[in-house]
Amino acid sequence: MKKVAVAEMHVEDEMLTIGLLGGMSWQSTAEYYRIANEMVAQRLGGLHSARVVMASVDFAEIGVLQRAGQWDEAGRVLAEQARGLVAAGADMVLICTNTMHKVADQVAAAISVPLVHLADTTAEAVLAQGVGTVALLGTAFTMEQDFYRDRLASHGLEVLVPTEPERALVHRVIFEELCVGIIREESRQAYRDVIAGLVERGAQGVILGCTEIELLISQADSTVPVFPTTRLHIEAAVNRAMALAVA
Template sequence: MKTIGLIGGMSFESSAIYYRLVNEAVRESLGGLSSAQVIMHSVNFAEIVGYQTTGRWDLAEKALADCAAGLERAGADCILICTNTMHLIADHVAASISVPLIHIVDETSAAIKASGYRRPLLLATRYTMEHGFYTNHMRALGLDPMVPDAEDRQTVHDVIFKELCAGRVEAASRDAYLAIIEKAKAKGADCVILGCTEICLLLDPDQLCLPGFDSTRIHAQAAVTFALSGRREKMVA
């Protein structure tokens, strides 16, 4: 089994989900008491948010590149950035290591295309929805993503940072998200991406008016597929 390197803490709420999903998937695949070989570097999210809000992406690049390089030195065979937003600097992080960076947009796009959809609604932080790195990447992969209007983008963003990242799950916010998805469906969206790794705390992707793709679950499963690649037998303790 290969070792998975996780850059977490953005926020720790979703990093805990990554850890659980990765280990559940390994146990499901190998059986018995099997669990994943994982190394995590969990950052102080307040520092990363400070870089985001001040536009100091150069400092974020250095911080996460240092994390990735440290995980590789510690024995990680692949690296995951456990957040959608920080994939804005994924190319820089990938360039700082010699092991693969498993890219959340690549994996989510592949899952959508494999299911026969093309016009996903992206729900994410304002940075992810507005900076273009995510939607442009998806367009290059043959998809036609859409984002909510400006007011709804702010609503989605505020719920993430003020509630979900702080461990709060509010029914009113769930209703607001569902209304945004309904509007997108009326405008031609054929599926929805839970494009922030905390949104799975609020929404069940299987209980929406459109087919849902949880980027957290997709990303974690891709890591497990990589970690178990080349191993076909099922081991039962």
């Protein structure tokens, strides 16, 4: 029994700690935590779980800053929270939302550990499947501003977004339904229709570029590959965290 305990402690010591900067919304942050622990348990077995520290902000306050265009202030808030994660022992930090990667550089500059960028991990997964043209679904901020699209394009991807009425629909469903835990079949069908239109325009894959969309849409809802950013993001972090533990 002593040998087992020593072996388990050794693995734990070698596993890095993941810092989750979440609460935007808590619905998707809960998925980050669940997936991280499931992945570690699957790989190590027994009672193993992920080493995680989390900061969960009040999304209502961040949402006010988003709508007012006060991105510098939002970045200051997230940077402060990220520093707290590092102080708590995080070896890396993940911003658990696509939209708030608009302030990723501000957060990264405030911490002494790596920021695992969601768009980078997503782009790597897209390219690994040989996809060059992708549709991007997300909040209006993510679909219409260039911070996220340009990051994907920097990897050589062509990015398509829905039409203006479709963008409004996608955005509304995220904030009025998914962020508060409402899943409606009518909204699922509406998203399917948006995806089908993007495929007709040449999309070879679909990036679910809002962490809540994975609560509504899966591969079964698309004729082309779907890239779930929440799962891809936390999987990249778990891979990094476990590099020593599974060596």
